[in-house]
Amino acid sequence: MKKNKSLLWLFALILVLSAFLAACGGDDNGSSSDDSEKKEETETETESTAEGEPQTGGTLVYGIDAPPEGLFSSAFYGIATDAEVIALFDEPLIDYNENLEPVPNVASWETEDNKVFTFTFEEGVKWHNGEELTVNDWVFALETIADPDYDGPRYSNVQTIEGAEAFRNGEADTISGIEVVSDYEIKITFDEARVNNLTNLWAYPLPEAAMGDIPVAEMSASEFVITNPIGIGPFKVDKIVQGESVEFSKFEDYWNGDVNLDKIVLRVIDNSSVVGALQNNDVDMISLQPVSGPEVEPLENVEITTYPGLSYYYVGFKLGKFDSESQTITEENPKYQDKQLRQAMMYALNRQEWVDAFFFGYANVVNAPVPSSHWNAADNSELNTYEYDPEKAKTLLDEAGYVDQNGDGFREDPNGDEFVVKFSHYATGNPTFEARAQAITQYWEEVGLKTELEMVEVNLYYDMVEKDDPSIETFFGGWGTGADPDPSGLWKADQLWNYPRYNNPEADKLLDDALDIEIVGTDQDKRTDLYIEWQKIVNEEVPMLYIAELEEIVALNNRVGGVEYDVSGQNNPAEWFVTE
Amino acid sequence: MLKYSIRRLLGMIPMLILISVVVFSLAKLMPGDSLSGEIDPNNTNPEYIAEMREKLGYNDPLPVQYWNWITGFVQGDFGKSTKYKRPAFDVIMEKVPNTLFLGIMSLIITYILAFMMGMYSGRKPYTIGDNAIAGINYVMLAIPSFVAAVFAIYFFAFNLNWFPFGGSVDILVETGSAEYYLSRLHHVLLPALVLGAMSTASYTQFLRNDIIENSRKDFVRTARAKGTPMKKIYNVHILRNSIIPLVTFLGFDFAALIGGAIITETIFTYPGIGMLFLDSVTNRDYPTLMALTMLLSFLTLAGNLIADLLYGIVDPRIRLE
Numbered sequence: 001m002k003k004n005k006s007l008l009w010l011f012a013l014i015l016v017l018s019a020f021l022a023a024c025g026g027d028d029n030g031s032s033s034d035d036s037e038k039k040e041e042t043e044t045e046t047e048s049t050a051e052g053e054p055q056t057g058g059t060l061v062y063g064i065d066a067p068p069e070g071l072f073s074s075a076f077y078g079i080a081t082d083a084e085v086i087a088l089f090d091e092p093l094i095d096y097n098e099n100l101e102p103v104p105n106v107a108s109w110e111t112e113d114n115k116v117f118t119f120t121f122e123e124g125v126k127w128h129n130g131e132e133l134t135v136n137d138w139v140f141a142l143e144t145i146a147d148p149d150y151d152g153p154r155y156s157n158v159q160t161i162e163g164a165e166a167f168r169n170g171e172a173d174t175i176s177g178i179e180v181v182s183d184y185e186i187k188i189t190f191d192e193a194r195v196n197n198l199t200n201l202w203a204y205p206l207p208e209a210a211m212g213d214i215p216v217a218e219m220s221a222s223e224f225v226i227t228n229p230i231g232i233g234p235f236k237v238d239k240i241v242q243g244e245s246v247e248f249s250k251f252e253d254y255w256n257g258d259v260n261l262d263k264i265v266l267r268v269i270d271n272s273s274v275v276g277a278l279q280n281n282d283v284d285m286i287s288l289q290p291v292s293g294p295e296v297e298p299l300e301n302v303e304i305t306t307y308p309g310l311s312y313y314y315v316g317f318k319l320g321k322f323d324s325e326s327q328t329i330t331e332e333n334p335k336y337q338d339k340q341l342r343q344a345m346m347y348a349l350n351r352q353e354w355v356d357a358f359f360f361g362y363a364n365v366v367n368a369p370v371p372s373s374h375w376n377a378a379d380n381s382e383l384n385t386y387e388y389d390p391e392k393a394k395t396l397l398d399e400a401g402y403v404d405q406n407g408d409g410f411r412e413d414p415n416g417d418e419f420v421v422k423f424s425h426y427a428t429g430n431p432t433f434e435a436r437a438q439a440i441t442q443y444w445e446e447v448g449l450k451t452e453l454e455m456v457e458v459n460l461y462y463d464m465v466e467k468d469d470p471s472i473e474t475f476f477g478g479w480g481t482g483a484d485p486d487p488s489g490l491w492k493a494d495q496l497w498n499y500p501r502y503n504n505p506e507a508d509k510l511l512d513d514a515l516d517i518e519i520v521g522t523d524q525d526k527r528t529d530l531y532i533e534w535q536k537i538v539n540e541e542v543p544m545l546y547i548a549e550l551e552e553i554v555a556l557n558n559r560v561g562g563v564e565y566d567v568s569g570q571n572n573p574a575e576w577f578v579t580e
Numbered sequence: 581m582l583k584y585s586i587r588r589l590l591g592m593i594p595m596l597i598l599i600s601v602v603v604f605s606l607a608k609l610m611p612g613d614s615l616s617g618e619i620d621p622n623n624t625n626p627e628y629i630a631e632m633r634e635k636l637g638y639n640d641p642l643p644v645q646y647w648n649w650i651t652g653f654v655q656g657d658f659g660k661s662t663k664y665k666r667p668a669f670d671v672i673m674e675k676v677p678n679t680l681f682l683g684i685m686s687l688i689i690t691y692i693l694a695f696m697m698g699m700y701s702g703r704k705p706y707t708i709g710d711n712a713i714a715g716i717n718y719v720m721l722a723i724p725s726f727v728a729a730v731f732a733i734y735f736f737a738f739n740l741n742w743f744p745f746g747g748s749v750d751i752l753v754e755t756g757s758a759e760y761y762l763s764r765l766h767h768v769l770l771p772a773l774v775l776g777a778m779s780t781a782s783y784t785q786f787l788r789n790d791i792i793e794n795s796r797k798d799f800v801r802t803a804r805a806k807g808t809p810m811k812k813i814y815n816v817h818i819l820r821n822s823i824i825p826l827v828t829f830l831g832f833d834f835a836a837l838i839g840g841a842i843i844t845e846t847i848f849t850y851p852g853i854g855m856l857f858l859d860s861v862t863n864r865d866y867p868t869l870m871a872l873t874m875l876l877s878f879l880t881l882a883g884n885l886i887a888d889l890l891y892g893i894v895d896p897r898i899r900l901e
Contacts, residue, residue, distance in 0.1 A: 067851065069664055076665065151635075151665060153628045220665040242674050243851030245751040265751060268849045272730050273745050276738040282745065324626075459612030459864065489625065496626040 054562050058578040059263040062088070063277065063286030067243045067268045072229040074204035075145055076152045076220045084287075088248055088264060088573055089128070090231030093119070093138065094203040098566035099375050100483050102198055106133065106232070106255070114517055115193040117201075121184040125255040127207045128236040135186040137205035139178055143167070144206060146175060149217035157202035162189045193517045195527065199484045205232070234259045234574035244268050260562065260577035274555075278302045284560050284578065288553040290362040291432070302555050307565035308373040309550045311480035312366050315423070315440065316544040317342060318475070320501035321468045327494045329503045335473060342542045343386075344396035345421075348447040349440065350388040355548045358436040363548040368535040371549045373567040374485035375524065376514075376531035383539045393447040402449075410450040421451040422473040426461040437476060465499050475499070477544075483568065485531070486515060491538070502543035510534040581892065585885065592881045596874065600653075603873045604646050607866055613638050614662035614864040636662065649870065659867030663859070668867040671856065672875070676838065678748050679852035682775070682845075683837035685768050689776025694783030701784065702791025702822070703814055710788070717781040725778060729847040732774050743770040746849040771848040775841055783826060790822035824895050831887030835880040 068085050071077045077086060093107035106125055111117045125133040144150060145158045146167050158164050162177030177189040190197045207230045214222050224230055229237050232255070235248035248264040269277050269286065275295045277283045279302070288296060288304070296302055321331040336342060351365045367385050370377045397403070401414030413419040421444055425437035434455055441451040454471070456464065464472050477499065479490055488511045489495055493503045513519045514530040539546075556563060559579050564571040614636070615629045637645055652659060658668040697717070701710040737745035743766065744750070750763045794800065795818055803813050842854035853872065860868040891898045 067849065067855075071665060078663075078665075151632075153625075155628060156625045221660070221667065221670075226666065239751055239755075241747075241749060241751050241851075243855070244747045244849050247751045267747065267751075269746060270847050270849050272726075272847055273733055273737075273849075276734060277745060280738050280741075457611065459610070459862075463612045 054260050054575070054577040055579055056258075056260050056577070057262050058580055059265060060261050060560065060576060060578050061282065061284045062264055062266045063269045063274070063283040064266065065269060065271050065274060065286065065289070070226055070240070070242055071220060072237070072240075073206070073220075073225040074231075075141055075150075075154060075202075075206055076225055078153065085246060085266060086229075086231070087233075087570070088266065089229065089233045089235050089237050090204065091233045091572075092203045093121075093205065094198070094201075096483050096568040098568060100373070100485065100568055101375070102483075107138075107203070109198065111198075113193050114190075114195060114197055114522065116187060116189045117198065118181075119186050119188065121186075122255060123184055125232055126251075126253040127209070127232055128230045128251060129207065129210055130253075131207065131209040133205060133232055134183040135180055136183070137208045138186065139175075139180060140208035140212065141204060141206040142178060142202060143175060144216055144219065145202060147216040149215070151217070151220055154202055157200055160190050160192075160194070160197060160200060162191045164191075195515055195517055195520060195522070196484050196486060234572065235261075235264055254574060256572070257574055259574040261573075264573070275299075278555055278557070281557060281559075284557040285563065286555055288555050290359045290550070290553065293360050293362055293553055296555050301558055303558060305554045305556060305563075305565060306362065306551045307554075308371065308567045309552045310371050310373070310482065310567065311478055312369060312371055312549045313363075313476070313478045313547040314369065314544040315547060316465075316475050316477055316500040318468060318472055318499075318501060319543060320503060322496065322498070322501055324496055327496075329493050329501045332503075333473075333501075338400050339541060340396045340400035341402060342545070344393040344400070344402075344447065345444060345449070346386045346542050346545045347389045347393035347396065348449070349386075349443045349545060349547075351386075351547055352388070354436065354439055354443075357439065358432060359548065359550065362551045362553050364551070366546045366549045368539045369479070369487060369491070369544070369546060370485060370531070370535060371481060374481070376485045376528045378532040378535040378539075382532060382536060390447050397447065397449070404448060409448070410445075411448040419450065421449050422454065422471070423451055423476075424454045424456055424461065424464075424472050424474070425476040426458040427455040428458050440476075466496065468501065487511065487534075488515065500543040502538075502541075504537065504541065507534055507537045507541075510537070581889065585889065588885050588888075592878070595881065596877060599877045600650065600870070600874060601646070603877075604649065604870060605642070607864075607869055608642055608645070610861075610864060612864055614866065649866075653870070653874070658871040661860075661865055661868045663863045663865040663868070668865075668871045671868055672853070672871060675851055675853050675856050678850060679838060679845075679854065681764070682768055682772055682841070682850060682852060685772035686776035686779075686841075687833060687837065689772055690780050690783060693777060694780045694787060697780065698784040698787025699791065699814070699819070701788040702795070702818075705788070705792050713784065714788075717784050720778045721781040723778065725774065725841070726843045726847060728778055729771070729774050729844050732770055733847070736770055743767075746847075748850050767850070771841075771844050771850055775844055783829065786825050786829075787822055790825055791818055794818045794821045820894070824891065827887055827890045827894055830890065831883040831885075832880070834883030834886060835876055838879055839876055 064081055064084055066081050068081045069077070069079055071082050072085055072089075074086055074090055074092075077083055091105060093105055094102050094109070095105040097103045106122050107119045109117050109119045119135070121133065121135055127133055127137075142158050142161065142164075145152070145154045146161075146164045148168055148170065155168070161175055163172060163175045164177065166172040167175045177191070179187040179189070181187055188201070194200075207224065210230055211219060211222065211224050214224075219225065227240055231237075234251055234254045234256075236251045237246060238249050239247040245268065246266040248266070250259045250262050267283065269283060271289060271292070274283075274286060274288065274292055278286070278296055279299050281301060293304065296304060317336040318333055319336060320329040320333055322328075323330045355361075355363045355365060364372070366372065367380060367383045368378055397411060402411040402419060404410060405412045405416050411419055421441075423437065423441055423444075425433060427433055437453055437455065441453045444451045461475075465475055465477065481487070490497050491502065492498060492508050492511060493501075493505070510530050510533050514527045514534070520526040520530070552565070554565065560576065561579065562571075562575045562577045564575075613633070615632055615638075633639055637648060640648075649659065660666065661668045661671050664671050697713045701713050704710055733745050736742050748764060748767050749760065750767070753759045753763050791814070795814075800813060800817065803817055804810075808817075838853060839857070841852075842858045844850070845852045845854045846858075856868065857872050859865070860872060
């Protein structure tokens with residue numbers, strides 16, 4: 001009898017396992033249509049309420065698709081995922097509006113010369129530990145970042161304050177450019193007048209009462225960063241389960257209006273589960289990868305919102321070599337110096353088709369290296385839009401002397417030597433990267449340019465690009481730009497991150513002028529004109545082929561309301577609400 | 581046995597030193613370093629990266645870097661994770677409970693399934709049941725774990741709602757309460773099932789073959805001649821003899837328990853050592869990477885030692901001196 005029982009068990013198990021296998025192949029259609037019907041009923045009710053008046057209470061589940069590193073402090077975080085978590089419980093002193101212009105948040109400011117700024121803080125702003133926020137917390141943050149033991153990446157945002165360098169070198173006990181007037185008023189003097197002093201300045205305070213006793217070198221590993229972070233935002237951190245979830249609850253003493261939600265639960269959700277979790281109402285809001293978009297669109301309980309992103313993809317040419325000692329471009333690579341060749345390669349690309357195929361429509365073609373939502377972006381009417389035109393590409397190549405002389409179907413260079421474009425793209429585990437790189441090489445081959453593709457492991461890739469490795473000739477890349485739209489750091493001839501090694505003193509002059517307060521004063525239109533002038537040059541010269549700017553995609557469950565996005569990101573989480 | 585153990589433990593030291601040299605050189609030979617992934621104009625600038633390279637000692641010659649690392653290591657200072665900016669030891673220890681829990685659960689599942697299937701197959705070799713078990717086992721072994729994991733989530737978590745689709749615990753329950761431990765168990769079951777049920781093949785087949793082999797031995801015939809019931813012969817006499825080869829596996833399992841399961845952990849967002857290890861490699865987080873490799877090497881060596889010692893316990897005929 002006993003024997004039979006164990007046999008029965010075994011067969012039951014086998015049955016379960018084979019049912020699991022059968023489920024892999026078969027009838028998912030049947031079951032999922034059942035599901036969507038059920039949801040349709042509930043959906044019609046919720047949509048009407050979610051559109052209406054904000055409701056209080058409830059818990060919102062906020063998803064992210066990559067685990068955070070866990071450095072939950074504005075001064076110490078390193079990756080965007082951590083920044084996303086911080087944005088739920090902390091906020092900056094100065095915010096940005098939909099045109100990416102600074103607007104007062106906790107602090108408002110006055111300046112006459114763009115050198116000396118007087119900031120006035122709101123009174124009665126509370127930290128999550130009950131202490132009141134004063135200007136001293138900001139001074140504490142600035143001095144922490146300027147400390148020689150500080151191990152985060154923000155020093156460049158403090159460097160421009162007068163005396164920061166001396167403080168960092170240990171020559172002074174305080175930063176001389178910071179003058180505390182009262183608990184709510186502070187005067188900051190920069191080392192010189194610049195138009196972007198304010199946008200560059202580090203505008204997050206740190207809780208001095210809590211963190212003041214911790215040596216700077218140990219701060220990033222302290223509890224106020226890892227397990228018990230403190231902010232001034234509408235929600236406070238209750239609990240952190242490292243690498244997978246964070247629980248936030250409403251902060252009763254929030255300074256700026258009422259908070260609707262009782263709780264936010266942040267969960268890490270692997271990309272392979274995102275669609276299922278959205279469909280099952282297991283997550284209320286999450287940023288999507290473009291590839292998930294087409295799968296999420298048909299879901300009836302979820303709505304997709306897009307907003308313009310601040311990043312662009314490009315194909316760069318290595319036009320020279322950079323010497324990091326002297327910070328100059330020392331050599332010119334002759335291969336791609338011909339402007340007509342570069343323009344022909346641009347005309348040969350069907351960028352719209354490429355973007356639709358690999359970004360599922362969640363990206364737009366760009367013609368200059370400034371994302372279109374920046375105030376200084378040139379309108380397409382002022383630029384050459386390089387519409388896909390293989391015939392024009394061929395004509396340009398013929399004119400430049402790149403013609404097929406030996407009849408092999410591919411063009412030779414003007415000297416009659418074999419001409420092979422070498423295209424490099426980074427490789428991660430993502431299988432679409434090779435396909436999209438291959439597509440670019442095909443466009444070039446169609447106009448008669450023989451192209452060789454090399455996929456390089458991503459860490460090695462950027463190392464090679466940065467060090468001007470001779471095997472990198474044309475390369476795929478992407479840049480994200482921040483609130484400050486000035487492209488100097490990525491484009492001027494003395495910059496390490498000017499990867500194409502584009503060297504044009506006339507263009508550099510325009511960029512310098514646009515930042516020179518003597519020339520532009522505080523007149524934004526004057527700056528815009530200079531930037532547009534600059535974009536016209538790089539659009540004409542194409543030291544890189546501008547491909548596309550990405551859109552940010554967010555999936556929102558229908559029960560969520562009050563969430564708005566613009567180019568500066570999400571609105572204040574205090575305004576979010578859910579309907580049960 | 582004590583003398584034997586001590587000798588083996590001492591023998592590990594040169595082995596570990598050798599491993600550390602090899603792994604350290606391999607890690608440093610990988611292109612890029614922990615800062616090459618940080619190229620983002622919003623967040624950093626070239627000056628910061630250059631300064632950090634200097635601070636972290638990446639510009640020193642390799643032997644100097646190795647010496648700095650190893651002297652810290654033997655004194656118990658595993659270094660500070662370059663990614664998490666915290667001591668590597670803390671980062672690892674934070675993930676160990678999760679990984680151990682998942683590892684033990686999946687091992688239990690593997691053992692239960694393998695014992696049941698192996699014993700059945702061994703008793704009735706070359707029957708339909710035996711062939712079916714072998715077939716299923718090999719199919720399971722052949723299915724990549726990420727495919728199994730994704731389908732398991734789709735079927736058991738999203739369609740049937742039996743299990744949560746990811747995470748190691750529901751954050752809303754109070755830590756330490758009974759509910760908390762139930763929640764952890766609930767979260768670990770699905771990944772453990774995927775890991776455990778997929779890897780039964782080697783155990784099952786080893787057990788089966790050994791049972792078949794032993795059932796033909798003289799002592800079995802003697803037992804049968806004396807009238808011992810077949811059930812007792814199989815469950816006591818043969819099984820005890822057939823477990824010996826499985827003990828060898830246990831030695832490897834020991835390190836695998838801590839080593840974690842990279843892909844399963846990622847798909848289930850179950851933060852454990854496997855994910856951390858992969859992460860430390862892709863981010864060139866040398867302190868974490870080295871501490872983990874040393875830990876896993878040590879456990880593999882220790883696991884083998886334990887397996888060897890267990891031989892003597894399972895089978896008193898084997899004597900260690």
